[in-house]
Amino acid sequence: MVDLGRRCVDCPENVRDQRLRRIVLVVGRAALRTCTAWFELVERRLGWDKKKAFDEIDKVKQDRIKKGLEVGKNRKGGRRA
Numbered sequence: 127m128v129d130l131g132r133r134c135v136d137c138p139e140n141v142r143d144q145r146l147r148r149i150v151l152v153v154g155r156a157a158l159r160t161c162t163a164w165f166e167l168v169e170r171r172l173g174w175d176k177k178k179a180f181d182e183i184d185k186v187k188q189d190r191i192k193k194g195l196e197v198g199k200n201r202k203g204g205r206r207a
Contacts, residue, residue, distance in 0.1 A: 169175055
């Protein structure tokens with residue numbers, strides 16, 4: 127048989143390679159998800175949690191807005207310079 131440079135999709139060695147690639151892909155995805163979950167736990171313990179920082183910023187914003195609205199209610203006749 128003459129090899130014309132074509133890949134045989136159903137040849138045993140190619141099927142083996144495809145299965146191996148699929149297994150490596152599945153294991154790699156699982157490892158990535160596990161590392162991500164562990165990093166989330168470590169991140170919180172080290173204080174690198176961005177959600178916590180954003181929540182603090184939002185709380186300060188809300189307090190500033192409330193304070194501004196209270197000051198506005200106490201004024202009579204609108205804003206004066």
